[in-house]
Amino acid sequence: MIQGIDHVAIGVADLETAIQLFESVLGMKVQHPEDVASFKVKIATLATGGTDMELIQATTDDSPVAKFVAERGARLHHTAFPFPDIDTAVAPRWLAASRSGATCPLMLRSTVCSSSPMSAMYVSPCSS
Numbered sequence: 001m002i003q004g005i006d007h008v009a010i011g012v013a014d015l016e017t018a019i020q021l022f023e024s025v026l027g028m029k030v031q032h033p034e035d036v037a038s039f040k041v042k043i044a045t046l047a048t049g050g051t052d053m054e055l056i057q058a059t060t061d062d063s064p065v066a067k068f069v070a071e072r073g074a075r076l077h078h079t080a081f082p083f084p085d086i087d088t089a090v091a092p093r094w095l096a097a098s099r100s101g102a103t104c105p106l107m108l109r110s111t112v113c114s115s116s117p118m119s120a121m122y123v124s125p126c127s128s
Contacts, residue, residue, distance in 0.1 A: 003082050007045070007052035011069045011077035015057035018074070019044050022055070041065050 012018040022028045031052075032045040040063035046053045056077060058066035068077060 005051045006080040006082040007054050008079050009043075009054040009056050009077045010074065011065050011072075012055050012057050012074045013069050015042050015044055015055055018055045018057075019046075022046055022053075028053070035059070039063070039065075 010018070019030055023030075028046040028048065030044045031047045032043075034043045034045070035041075036043060037059075040058060040060045041056045042059055044055045046055065056065055058064075058069065060066065065077065
């Protein structure tokens, strides 16, 4: 069912500082910078030799990422798992599990990945 990990995202307060840290300490290089206005974030995708790593910074104070970083600091924001058909493969099972309380403290969000034509299940900590 799961076909690997599309990417792991880390929410940061300052994208340029985070990029410098990952480049100088880990030798990682930015493959793909992107401004995603619809999500109110800037993203820097780093080369890892496998699963992508994204550093994400809010571009507005009302961005969910701004709230996340303000409350929790720079840390893992989400992990995205690609699926060819998420609506039939995962969503019904996740809904059933969430009704039983089994999915807390995680949240599921389905979206189309920027890096692949597949949908992705984003798993991240609940906001509450």
